[in-house]
Amino acid sequence: MPGSARFLVLDGYPAEHRGPLAANGGTLAGDLYERMLQSCLPGCDVDILFPADADCALPSGQALHDYHGICWTGSSLTIHDEADDRVTRQIEFAKAGYEAAVPMFGSCWAAQMAVTAAGGKCAKNPKGREFGLARKIALNSAGQDHPMFRGKKPVFDGFTSHEDEVAELPEGAVLLASNDFSRVQAVDVSHKGGSFWAVQYHPEYDFNEVASLCRWRREALTKQGNFASLEDADQFIGKMQALHENPASSHLRWQLGVDGDVLDDGIRQEEVRNWIEVKILPRLNG
Incomplete structure (x- = not known):
């Protein structure tokens, strides 16, 4: 009888940013991933580490x-900052993950990490920060045939927050999805086994x-042009929070233009369950 699946979750946020996130009502990125993994594979074992911390x-x-x-969360760091050892030691660990052939999955920072560790490049998105909802993420032909997107609609929305993006794919990378804001919204990278x-x-x-x-970034988001004013940001926050507390609210769903793509855990996390089915369960049962 096989034991429980063991996951390593790498929370990419540095300590000085984890505090403000929690202070503004957010869940630490590693805890969010543990919650999602437990939902997708009940009873799994999850270890959370903070690789941006020097003593990790x-x-x-x-x-x-x-x-x-291995699962990678988002991060508040800049992937292409080669002088930041909080970044470079994570890249080196991603390279070790490739060489160890332990399957990896992740969000946002993870897409940039997957590409960078395999020899690709990332840069600041000239369009600014994609925030809140990534609209009309469209699977290309490779994405529609890829096991990560089994059961997923060919066009969907997703939660997002990033200003860096994948600029150059490495050898061994397959582009799976794009939208008007970012060419690379999903990628499968094979590298060193x-x-x-x-x-x-x-x-x-x-x-x-x-x-x-x-709440945490309202001033910066307003300066970046995501909101017309702080009051505009506060109205957005209020609607987001209200919809979280009452997801059946038809007027908020209409005003924010959202549906099951982001409101239904089963739809929103289909990619994670597919990764577990294709990459994790065969290792666990083998």
Whole structure:
């Protein structure tokens, strides 16, 4: 009888940003991923580490191989900042994950990490920050045939918050989905015997998490042009929070232009369940 699946979750936020996120009502990124993994595979074991912290001891050798899967959360860091050791040590660990052939999955920062660790490039998106909802994410032909998107509509919305994007795909990467804001919304990277499925959006988020991020960053988001004023930001926060508390609210669903793509956990997290089915369960049962 196989034991429980073991996941390593890498919370990419540095300590100085985890505090403000929690203070504004947000859930720590690692905890969000643990919650999602437990929902998709009840009874699994999840270890959360904070690789941006200088004192974080990342597993290597057999300790790394003992995990059935590695998950990467979002991050407030800049992936293309080569002078930031909080970034570079995460890239080095992603390279080790590839070489250990432990399947990897993740959101946002993870898509940029998957590409960078395999030799691709990321840069600041000239369109600014995609925030709140990534609209009309469209699967290309490769995405429609890819097991990550089994059961997913060919065009859907997802929660998002990013200003960096994948600029150049490495060898071994397959582009799966795009929208008008970012060409790379989902990617499958094969590198040195390893596999990394990643999406630029956040299947682990809900409306409370977006409202909390907005509370934390409302001034910066307004300066960046996501909102016309702080009052505009506050109205957005209020609607997001209200819809989280009452997801059946038809007028809020209409005003925000949302449906089951983001309101239904089963639809929103289909990619994660597919990754577990295709990449994790065979390792667990083998």
